[in-house]
Amino acid sequence: MNAEIEPFRRPQPFKRRKVYVALPAFNEEAGIGRLLTRIDEAMQEAGQPYQVVVVNDGSKDRTAEVVSEYSKSMPVTLKEHTANQGLGATIRDGLVAAADLAEDRDIIVTMDADDTHTPGLIVRMVRMISEGYDVIVASRYQPGARTVGVPAYRRLVSYFASIVFRVVLPIKGLRDFTCGYRAYRGEVIKRAIKEYGPRFVDQEGFQCMVDILLKLRNLHLLFGEVPLVLRYDYKEGASKMKVGSTIVRTLALVVRRRFVG
Numbered sequence: 001m002n003a004e005i006e007p008f009r010r011p012q013p014f015k016r017r018k019v020y021v022a023l024p025a026f027n028e029e030a031g032i033g034r035l036l037t038r039i040d041e042a043m044q045e046a047g048q049p050y051q052v053v054v055v056n057d058g059s060k061d062r063t064a065e066v067v068s069e070y071s072k073s074m075p076v077t078l079k080e081h082t083a084n085q086g087l088g089a090t091i092r093d094g095l096v097a098a099a100d101l102a103e104d105r106d107i108i109v110t111m112d113a114d115d116t117h118t119p120g121l122i123v124r125m126v127r128m129i130s131e132g133y134d135v136i137v138a139s140r141y142q143p144g145a146r147t148v149g150v151p152a153y154r155r156l157v158s159y160f161a162s163i164v165f166r167v168v169l170p171i172k173g174l175r176d177f178t179c180g181y182r183a184y185r186g187e188v189i190k191r192a193i194k195e196y197g198p199r200f201v202d203q204e205g206f207q208c209m210v211d212i213l214l215k216l217r218n219l220h221l222l223f224g225e226v227p228l229v230l231r232y233d234y235k236e237g238a239s240k241m242k243v244g245s246t247i248v249r250t251l252a253l254v255v256r257r258r259f260v261g
Contacts (some may be wrong), residue, residue, distance in 0.1 A: 026113075027059045134223070
């Protein structure tokens with residue numbers, strides 16, 4: 001008796017991964033338009049489908065107006081906080097919004113909105129996710145990394161912070177725990193939101209970026225890095241980070257995560 005032959009099935013059309021870029025913005029009128037242009041150029045050159053989600057954290061300048069104007073000619077979505085809530089809440093809302101839009105195989109990128117992170121690096125991060133990594137961090141401690149215009153004391157603080165994290169709470173594949181320029185597999189962020197709920201991003205300040213990695217560390221993921229090109233000389237205006245309080249809060253977080261969980 002002849003085996004039954006399966007009918008021919010036409011293969012599904014290839015669908016490229018889409019990149020969702022989540023930008024936390026607070027008083028970024030001066031540089032966010034330039035950044036959006038550079039993101040569009042990088043994605044167009046690579047033929048990469050993308051969507052930008054800007055979370056405006058109660059800015060007092062024209063950030064919202066600038067983003068709204070760019071959204072007329074680019075795939076940009078603006079979400080608003082009526083009052084300033086801080087980086088933690090803004091990153092959280094950006095990740096949740098991107099995860100709601102993304103499919104599991106898509107990629108979610110976070111980066112600073114002050115034009116200091118070079119968008120061309122997204123293409124390399126996407127490639128590494130396609131090669132099998134779950135989380136990619138743009139690192140100041142990889143060969144080929146460059147930082148321009150960063151004060152020496154800030155570089156020193158970041159370097160010692162990297163050593164502390166690698167010793168106390170190591171994550172295989174990572175040396176830079178504090179840089180916010182990252183790419184995540186869409187399924188990873190969806191899983192983390194489901195696993196942790198509101199606790200996934202529950203730190204208020206810049207230490208939230210460290211805490212995200214420490215929580216993802218528990219999900220047994222594959223982490224990797226690409227060399228960061230940090231153009232701090234492109235930044236207009238003073239830094240919003242209060243270095244002293246950020247150090248204290250981050251060290252307190254490390255102790256809590258190491259000994260409490």
